[in-house]
Amino acid sequence: MILNRLSILNFKNIAQADLELSSGINCFLGNNGMGKTNLLDAVYYLSFCKSSTNVIDSQNIKHEENFFMLQGYYDRDGVPEELYCGLKRKQKKQFKRNKKEYSRLSDHIGFVPLVLVSPADSELIRGGSDERRKFLDLVISQFDKDYLNTLIRYNKALAQRNALLKDEVTEASLYEIWEEQMALYGLSIYNSRKAFLQEFIPVFQEFYNYISIGSEEVKLEYTSDIAQGDLSKQLASVRDRDRILGYTTRGIHRDDLEMRLGEYPMKRIGSQGQNKTFLVALKLAQFDFLNKNGTTPILLLDDIFDKLDAHRVERIIKLVSGERFGQIFITDTNRKYLDEIIKQTGNSYHLYNVNNGNITRNKEDAL
Template sequence: MHIEEISIVNFKNLNEVKVGFSPKLNCFIGNNGAGKTNMLDAIYYLSFCKSFFNASDQLNINHEENFFMLNGNYHRSESKEVISCGLQKGQKKQFKRNTKIYKKLQEHIGLLPLVMITPSDGNLILGGSDERRKFMDGVISQYDQNYLNDLLKYNRALLQRNNLLKQFASARFFDEELLSIWDSQLVEYGTRIHEQRTIFVEKLIPVFQRYYSFISQGNEIVGLEHQSDLYGNDFEAELKAALSKDRAAQYTTVGIHKDDLVLNIGDYAIKKLGSQGQKKTYLVALKLAQFDFIKEISGQKPILLLDDIFDKLDQHRVEQIVTTVAGEQFGQIFITDTNREHLDTIIRKMDTDFRIFNVQSGKVELAQ
């Protein structure tokens, strides 16, 4: 699967862009702030119906305009797909597949598998547990629509339960039977979510460790562990046991919304003791393992977006990453960099069809 062409109007600083891509390697080169990362984000948007960086869709509209439009032509298996999105200020965005409007955006997730590696992935290590849960949820949702549905229903039930707890505290009144309605929903959806997260992490760990070992040339040992209240515990019993604590806190203190991933290098948290290069290697290995996982489940090679990933890595690790992504297991790749030497090294190593684009002040042109 690959994207053949993209048309962009008023998306961030990209006012009017229309370019065709190589089915293998595509490189965007330009100074910081030129629009390279925005190109990757536009491709990401067409896969996930949202920006990788902006939680608010309105922020993706060029500040001097009232709307943005994205259109991508894809080659998927033996079929052609045209995916388009339009958003006008103050209105709801419209997503289309082959001119047919999606009734629910979640129906689109997983159609165009994609993995993006960016400097902001550092939040997986440095941020809170919500960042690591989003990572798990984002991967599993790409291939399991039932998981995504369960997650949405769980979060709605959690919101209702938390609102009830606040209302009880405010009114100095308590109705356990009313609360139990939401307890049963949390247990139903949460148990299934826990099962899928457990399977995902168990399968991810050996692939992740193999990638890390290759990139670091075996110099470090890394670990990954899924933490959850549901391991060895009955969720319904846990909710009952935590009831007095929940009432005092006025929110639900146990459940899969408290899950975390423990990220270690050796016997220690990489957050505390890992060097910048080790942290970057950890993230790249984690995302490449994500790529393998999605490819195996979906039967398609995801599009791989690499945004400025060579910063803070020594030459040996850069070469190991390039050697990895040059393999046949990878399909279409997009890379951004400010350093043309990096890109020339990649092109020589990969020995494949490629296109290089110069990006300057929101203008994107094929390099001569």
């Protein structure tokens, strides 16, 4: 997947930009707070129909403006594709492919595969289990449409059961309807997550070992209530307790992906460099998985070199400079690492300067 041209109007602090992009590497250089991350977020938005940093759509409109607009012109395996997203305040978001509006935004997910590596990824380690489930769901739903639809159905059944609990309904038959659906959809989701991780974990460990030069052992362990047996029976057994609590305490909405350094939780003992290495390896494994299962994703690298020693930076540069990666967008405050990546690839690149939302191409440096 190649993004050839990107047009932005009133998105966050970017008033207007119209960029002709390299099919190789696109480097965005500037100080913190100038708009580099916002530029990457515009690319992300066209893949996932939402921002990676702000889920409230209207807050992505530039201050004192009434709308934003994003347009992307792609080459998807040799076929030209045009994507459009527009949002006016207090109106419904429009999302179109080749000028035809989607009836459901979920139908678009996976059409433009994309992997983002950013400082916000630290929540995967530090945050709650919901962050790690979101990671699993995001990766799997990009190549498996049935998975996303099943997840939506599970969440609807869960919401109905929670509504009964909050209303303190006692009639068992009303619960059984939704619990049977949760068990059916939950088992499908559990099997998809388990199958994905069986393929994903060895690749993740391979990347981590390469970046760290084999100096540490890392693990990912998937935990789920469904591993304990029939979910409908489990839900029936905790129904009285759940009614007191007012929410559902069993199900795939409580699954977790435990992240370990050796035998200990990464979030307890990992250094800043080890945490960053863990997250980069996780996202590169995500890229590798999507690449093997469909169109080559676009790779966004937002300020990834901070907190890493020179050896780890060098290993990451060698990885992303390899043939297995396609179009790359990189941001940094220091040009040193960008120049190293460019030098190693020998591929075409564009270098941009970003200053207070203004994006200008440095044509003297570009190939």
